[in-house]
Amino acid sequence: MRKKTAHSDKPKGLHRRDMLKAAGIAAGSVLFSQMTVTESKASTLKSDYWDREFDVIVAGSGFAGCAAAIAARREGASTLVIEKMPVFGGNSAINGGAMAVAGSPLQKEKGIEDSVELMMADMLKGGRGTNHVDLLRVVCAGTAEAFEMTKEFGVKWKDVLLQFGGHSVQRTCQTVNFTGGDITIPLMEGGIKLGAIYKNRCKLEKILTDDSGVITGVLVRENYDFPNEESGVLRRYKINRGFVACTGGFGNDIPFRMMQNPTLDDTVGCTNHSGATSESFHALLAVNAAPVNTASFQLGPWASPDESGFGYAPQFNQQAAFPYGIMVDIRDGKRFVNENADRKTRADAQLKHCKDETGKIYYPVAFCSEPGTVKSPTVKYALKEGVAWKFDSLEELAAHFGIPLEPLKAQVKRFKSFVAKGKDEEFGKPIFDFDRSMYLDKPPYYAMRAWPKVHFCQGGVNINTKAEVIHMQSRQAIPKLFAAGEITGGTHGESRLGSCAIAETLVMGTIAGKNAALNKARSRKGE
């Protein structure tokens, strides 16, 4: 009864085993339903049997996957998005909704001069010069268009521009609810409306190849119940034009993380969703994808030890306390780093300064005055959850955290004088005249403790500017294999600047989806 799947733009109709299942219920037969399981396992052994067939299969439903699916459908390819988790969106859905755009309408409106070159220069500086410049250029040059694309699908942006650490101008746009869900939900609905299918609880197990090594499809686990590796059933999906890996980072894969860097054990927190694990990276390596910078994990210096995961602290620290206030060592009441430096500089400084010889951690405290919290409205939730505190005087603040009062007072006075001069003489933090009213001044003060958590993987697979994955031996593009987003490496070098991941994932996701769909001619020839 088994047959090869016919060439067709449409996925097949009911399958034999689906009918068996139906029959199983009808007859109430235990035997039949057990057969269902056995049979589907058996089918995976047959290399000529396919359960489904699509032109393009995208793995991962974050920004990169959503953008890829839209682009692939726009080129007329039948498109399936598989997502291993019960929920769609990965790290993107829980992200902060902050996107760097070079030359946004908002910048023009506010008279802020920016350019692709300036954004590249900032990202290169942050990346310690190790960025893959060709990828970087494509990403920066694509941000304005990607931003317009989100608006086309109904994404709503706030009327503010932010300046994250390491950026030399205000270029970061912010979604209305301060979350990437503001982007993933409309893009997913938009992709579905264009005809893509989104399938959750469907995990990529293996990229399948024929005898000559050409990619033919993927082995997936349907009905996967993360993280139970025994759950669900294996199925084979055929791919005609291209497989697009948009499976995100692996920051939450502790054993793999420790293999790369033993200091990143389970005592180090992580902001990622629980599914940010490395198995898809392994699947890519198994078909000879070249790895880049695998050990380069970015630590987020603005996270809080007082909540799990990402939580509220990053937003408060990035948009209030770090730019407009100060962060001090609780033992001496002194600043120890430019609070708006790039992430690596800040996290390295925290880890270096705020631990004693025995390894005991003294969590530093970041705080600002009330006007400084204007761009961080979610601070009200942080106060409620015990992640942030409000103090009516420096005395109260110092007493609460056990900071020596006099040095703290002196530090605050010094910082206020820098603001007055428009120049941070201690650490060179940018002070903006047009934001003068927001800087640290009078009580009440809002404070949080800040401590690094694993946040982002700069490493991943190597791609070229067409989002084709590079073979580690031949250094040529692997036919039919594309990747985009956090699963790729290179764009950000050694350290990514904040808000540049949305930019990267949307730009490269679109390129990957489009090129996979346009891959028709070549893959037909190869067959």
Place this chain on the structure above:
Amino acid sequence: MKRLTILAAVMVLCVGAWGVFASGGDSQTPSSQVGPDGKKLDEVGYNPSAAAQLAESTRIMLGERTLKDYHKKIHQNGNNCQLCHSGEAPTAPPDDANCIRCHGTPQQMAKVTAKLERNPHNAPHYGTYVPCTTCHKEHQPSKVLCADCHSFTFENFKK
């Protein structure tokens, strides 16, 4: 399969056993594509002795499962696996369609909890697309997905 009107006019997003897809517009997937799971169960009805057999073989396969008191009545004390799992050998989380029959659609549930400060059924990260069984579990302690990052709690959430 349940149809949820999300986008205006003819476009309907379908959340079914075979993924989320559009029907009515330029869809690649006719609705007949979707497996027979939830829907067929209604058509074939409930056969107590066959169900008990299935439950027994599942116990042999997977071991004893814990059950929640508040569902015991409706799944006959764990003897009617099909009620939630349809015709599947119950190794996988059930399809939402089976929850929806008693509890209402995700949109309806979102209305029920709309007054809470954070609406778990319409979160800014996921909207109404979180499968019920992400948080509500029958055979293990339930845990809200929000708790992965947030410390707020929901008073009426049954563990």
